[in-house]
Amino acid sequence: MLPYATVEEAESVIGRSLTAAETLWFNYSATKSDYLLYCHNIVFLFILFSVVPFFFLFLEFFFEKSVSPYKIQPKVKLSFSETLHCYKSVMRMFFLVVGPLQLVSYPSIKFIGIRTSLPLPPLWEIVLQLCTYFIVEDYGNYWIHRFLHCKWGYDKIHRVHHEYTAPIGFAAPYAHWAEILILGIPSFLGPAIVPGHMITFWFWIALRQLEAIETHSGYDFPWTLTKYIPFYGGSDYHDYHHYVGGQSQSNFASVFTYCDYLYGTDKGYRYQKKVLQQFREGLNNNVEQNNKVD
Numbered sequence: 249m250l251p252y253a254t255v256e257e258a259e260s261v262i263g264r265s266l267t268a269a270e271t272l273w274f275n276y277s278a279t280k281s282d283y284l285l286y287c288h289n290i291v292f293l294f295i296l297f298s299v300v301p302f303f304f305l306f307l308e309f310f311f312e313k314s315v316s317p318y319k320i321q322p323k324v325k326l327s328f329s330e331t332l333h334c335y336k337s338v339m340r341m342f343f344l345v346v347g348p349l350q351l352v353s354y355p356s357i358k359f360i361g362i363r364t365s366l367p368l369p370p371l372w373e374i375v376l377q378l379c380t381y382f383i384v385e386d387y388g389n390y391w392i393h394r395f396l397h398c399k400w401g402y403d404k405i406h407r408v409h410h411e412y413t414a415p416i417g418f419a420a421p422y423a424h425w426a427e428i429l430i431l432g433i434p435s436f437l438g439p440a441i442v443p444g445h446m447i448t449f450w451f452w453i454a455l456r457q458l459e460a461i462e463t464h465s466g467y468d469f470p471w472t473l474t475k476y477i478p479f480y481g482g483s484d485y486h487d488y489h490h491y492v493g494g495q496s497q498s499n500f501a502s503v504f505t506y507c508d509y510l511y512g513t514d515k516g517y518r519y520q521k522k523v524l525q526q527f528r529e530g531l532n533n534n535v536e537q538n539n540k541v542d
């Protein structure tokens with residue numbers, strides 16, 4: 249809740265006119281408690297995980313011919329009941345684990361210093377903080393994920409996430425409740441190291457989930473904007489990890505590729521890419537030779 253009754257009062261305290269974004273924030277948040285603003289994340293998560301994966305299903309259902317060249321595992325197609333089971337499981341996890349965790353973790357947000365006050369941070373600060381959050385989360389997630397692939401971690405916890413060897417967007421948060429809790433630590437670590445504004449925190453939660461949905465979508469579209477992010481893994485990268493399954497000792501990182509490269513855990517993936525490339529080149533050469541003979 250903001251400590252100003254009017255825009256004029258806020259402007260006199262800050263010492264300048266509010267920007268359009270700050271006026272919008274004032275009008276929206278002035279009478280809402282910080283706790284309520286923090287709990288918006290539950291609504292964002294529910295909407296994102298209901299709507300965005302549905303977009304990929306929509307494409308598959310209505311534009312199958314156009315999008316099929318970009319399907320990473322084209323032979324695998326989940327039935328409607330399998331997809332619905334995945335969605336219902338994820339929603340159950342939201343209501344039983346993610347939602348309650350958000351409700352009780354508010355004191356930690358206050359402790360690390362996530363603020364709701366004016367002025368709003370400049371765009372460059374938001375972008376820098378988000379980059380930091382992604383790098384910290386990626387590094388922490390890499391090592392936790394790698395640990396979860398030891399025999400005990402896999403059998404007791406991580407096996408659930410690997411039930412989908414050809415993932416779909418809905419399967420991004422499909423995991424054991426303990427995995428949801430453990431992987432929440434690196435997600436929280438970035439904001440704890442570099443605390444920012446509540447708006448930055450909202451962006452962080454939303455973008456991280458959008459990234460997870462995209463990497464589990466089962467499609468590798470050439471036009472996706474994430475292709476322009478340096479060292480970004482993407483759907484093809486993480487799909488390989490699911491394709492290999494429990495024995496996978498490759499592609500542990502959640503966002504970028506450099507951890508797997510540095511620690512030598514992308515060899516299987518790179519070998520598969522090389523073999524596929526040679527296979528495609530061989531096919532092209534055969535087609536060219538056949539054309540010459542004709």
Ligand SMILES: [Zn+2]
Nearest residue numbers: 393397406489
């Ligand atoms: Zn795994």
Ligand SMILES: [Zn+2]
Nearest residue numbers: 409464486490
């Ligand atoms: Zn996954």
